[in-house]
Amino acid sequence: MHIEIRDFSPGGQSGDRPMVAFSSACGRAWAQWRGSEMPRVGAAVDVEIEIPDEIAQWAIVDGPAVVASDTPGSPVRIRGAVAAVGEDAVTAVRIGADIVLVEFTDPLNSMQPDQAHRPGVGDFIEITTPRIEIYPYSV
Template sequence: MRIEILDLSPATETGEGPMVTFRGPSGQAWAQWCGSEMPQVGALVDVEVDVPDEIARWATVDGPATVASDTPRSPVRIRGVVATVGEDSVVAVRVGADVILVEFSEPTNSVRPGQVDKPRVGDAVEFTTPQIDIYPYSV
């Protein structure tokens, strides 16, 4: 995913990288920066988006692809279309032209009433995660 860095917050005392606010083709959000070099505000960067937490709650929805959050450390909302579903609970979600791999919890762990299975290929889904990590790469 190609993003523009809008803002940086300093690295944490625990040694985690900085938080970045970014704008991409599907919206504006914040993420944990996982690169060895600090990005510059205004830079365009190619990144891989990682959802570090297993997703237990999701909904089938209509609407445009989205990666959005309000402020640093607020939950990140992701909306896209399921491209593939692996046997290991990993689901590839197409968000615009990009793909984000997400691990969905087993149906028996689901907290959504009536939810009995993982999303299916072609479903438009939306979920919220406490945080996303972004890893820069060169093309």
């Protein structure tokens, strides 16, 4: 995903990487920076978004692709179209021009009784995750 760095928040615990605010074509959010070097505010960076936690709840929605959160440490809302469903718990979600891999908990353990399955290809879904991490890469 192509992003622009907007702000920084220092890591919460010793050794934590700082949180960065970024904007993209799909919104503005905070994420934990996982690069070896810190970018400067205003820098344009290509990153891979990683969702480190399994997702237990999701909803079928309408609307544009979104990656959004309000403050460092606040939950991140992600909305996109399911592009592929793996045999395991991993699902590829298209957010704008990019793909983010989402790992869902076992549907039989879902907290939502109407979700005895994972979303299918073509479903437009929204999830909320406690955090995301971003890894810079060069094209």
